[in-house]
Amino acid sequence: MDAGLFFLFAAIALVCGINVVVQTHPIKSALSLVGVMGALAVLYLLLGAEFIAAVQVVVYAGAIMVLFVFVIMLLNADGETRVSRARLANWLGIPLLITLLGMISYLIQREIPYSPRVVFGAFGRGGPRDVGRLLFTEYLLPFEVTSVLILIAILGAVVLARKEIE
């Protein structure tokens, strides 16, 4: 059953991912991205990382993508108009993409020939307690530096968005 669920949600993630690119309307693309995030969360869940799955939904699907959708709705962006592309791009685009993917997979197989078999539900160290402990011991410096970076970004956004005061 685990393998069946894996293939089901992997397929959903792939279809939604392709849909992000294919759709012309920004809202539809954004919502497809939400679908990708949700499917990925289920994949994490299948591997046994419940905490990461929940955080994936809360942070990505619930906060970041809501903001995306909000801004798109606020700007009332319409579907993008298709610009006519060069004929060469139409003919060569997909074959070149397949070649690229093939090369990447070949390289990965050659460089990392052996990796341990994936076992569903075997990842046991991703609980909130483990994550918290690691964040405050081993990864304390990167964690704090990241938070300062985000703080700087927030301040920058506030300064840029502020109205000019004469």
Add this chain to the structure above:
Amino acid sequence: MNFFLLTLIKAGIVAVVLLTTLAYLQWVERKVIAHIQLRLGPSRVGPHGLLQPLADVVKLLTKEDVQPREVNRFFYIMAPLLAVGLALTSIAVIPFGPTVEIAGVETNMQLADINIGVLFLLAISSISVYGVALAGWASNNKYALLGGLRAAAQMVSYELPLALAIASPLLMLNTLSLREIVNGQEGFLFGFLPRWAIFQGPMPQLVAFAVFLIAAFAETNRVPFDLPEAENELVAGFHTEYSSMKFASFFMAEYANMVTMCSIGTTLFLGGWHPPFPHAFSDFVPALLFFGAAAMAFYHGLNPARRKDRLTLPVFALVFAAIGLLLLLPAAQTVLVPLFWFVSKTGFLLFVFIWVRGTLPRFRYDQLMQFAWTRLFPIGILNLFLTGLLVALQK
């Protein structure tokens, strides 16, 4: 017993009870608001308007389903489904009683006991913004769009204080599983004060509970934070263009969210199914309350204010007395008494929701945002910080 069969039976029972509660919650709300405003409320359909919810369901089901031109059909239909589906999902992880044994089968009084229950609830609540926002956008109506935008901004803003308020009791109880959270609140301090999270040391969570309640009002788009559907500015907000069953879906979603929020409050702060008095009394208080209600109904039946009360109130008295007797049976007590305390705490919180609706006027939009970010959020952070400090000092 088979796990699937057991889950199916439990899900069936919970679904029937929940949907009936949602229908009758509306009746309760109309009655309470009416009495606050010195009116009678629904009183025509059935005794005391008790059949009004049924009439409403029939009305909403049989109404014409108008679908305006130029709507985005896919999202227009998906939005109410999303709203009501997500709202009904979150009840699955709420525990309403201890582990009980019925007819030889031992089971939790809960649909799914998952070890990240609290995070699951937060995840569902953060996604449910989409239902409202998409409804506003897909309707192709400026009022609906403004309502949807307001709802999205409001729900995202108030989610932060909500999460901070939820996090504080978690620090004290040291788990994310809702069942263990309730188990951690068992017992009494000094022999009489229940060890609920709002009373428990090292940091009684009264402030967190207040922040939680306020944020819950905003998350469920209820008065005084019902700006997404402020009718004197926005017609009806995000559901302006919806009719018939689709409108009813939004309605149901709102009430289901209310029930969920009140259950979360009960579970995290008010000790879940644990009684407010020591066990020697608490097993008999429910029965006593029902007998009291029966006596009151019977008395008013003997001195009727209206003629038909002579018939209806004694019938109610009989029903109450029967429930009271049932609560005295030792076999039924293990199941019904915890359920009674859970339901009565949740019911009290629901009453507060309705009470506030009958009392407070609506906020202005800038006040709403100002309040969230400059008052509620700092208070929540300060409370979380203090709780963490005290818990760390205690260890």
